[in-house]
Amino acid sequence: MKLVFATNNKHKLEEVRAILGNRVEVLSLGDINCNDDIPETAETLQGNALIKARHIYNKYGVNCFADDTGLEVEALNGAPGVYSARYAGESNDSQANMNKLLQNLTGKNNRNAQFRTVIALIINGEEKLFDGIVKGTITEEKKGDSGFGYDPIFVPEGYSESFAQMDSDTKNSISHRYRATKQLCDYLINSL
Ligand code: IMP
Numbered sequence: 001m002k003l004v005f006a007t008n009n010k011h012k013l014e015e016v017r018a019i020l021g022n023r024v025e026v027l028s029l030g031d032i033n034c035n036d037d038i039p040e041t042a043e044t045l046q047g048n049a050l051i052k053a054r055h056i057y058n059k060y061g062v063n064c065f066a067d068d069t070g071l072e073v074e075a076l077n078g079a080p081g082v083y084s085a086r087y088a089g090e091s092n093d094s095q096a097n098m099n100k101l102l103q104n105l106t107g108k109n110n111r112n113a114q115f116r117t118v119i120a121l122i123i124n125g126e127e128k129l130f131d132g133i134v135k136g137t138i139t140e141e142k143k144g145d146s147g148f149g150y151d152p153i154f155v156p157e158g159y160s161e162s163f164a165q166m167d168s169d170t171k172n173s174i175s176h177r178y179r180a181t182k183q184l185c186d187y188l189i190n191s192l
Pocket of ligand 1: 067068069070071084085092147148149150151163175
């Protein structure tokens with residue numbers, strides 16, 4: 001079985017291929033010569049994942065899936081959420097995004113947050129959604145320099161280090177993306 005993953009992110013492709021093994025051949029957007037800049041205009045993670053998957057399915061007629069991720073902070077009513085990449089502006093600057101988040105949490109006691117990844121799968125026109133969540137807290141200051149995005153200010157539940165202080169294997173074994181991907185893979189394996 002072949003499935004297109006609507007991404008060119010090598011890290012994400014490797015993660016999915018590692019879980020699926022050789023049961024499913026996972027192709028990237030590059031593999032189908034798609035250079036489209038698919039607009040992520042929805043107001044929810046589900047909406048954006050569906051926009052990307054539907055774009056690929058409708059244009060190329062291939063079974064496919066797409067993901068979208070956000071950091072949801074309780075005291076900020078779920079912000080930055082679907083706007084996580086561009087929280088501090090269109091330049092997708094992680095340092096600026098973290099600074100803005102820390103600033104907006106100044107003086108707040110509730111620092112609970114969660115990363116959420118949504119994956120939208122379309123097989124033969126049938127759509128399915130998968131959700132992966134990791135709960136945790138936002139630190140008072142940045143800690144560690146591994147990973148990317150908001151990793152230096154997020155400590156997952158049950159741990160004392162931030163994602164950016166963990167080795168990548170540990171982070172990848174508990175992450176939101178891993179959990180959503182695992183659900184997708186379990187579904188695919190059971191339906192093959
Ligand atoms: P995307 O949907 O995977 O592109 O993620 C959107 C944004 O969420 C990214 O630009 C990052 O700011 C943030 N993000 C997603 N996954 C992670 C993660 O594992 N660690 C830290 N930040 C993340």
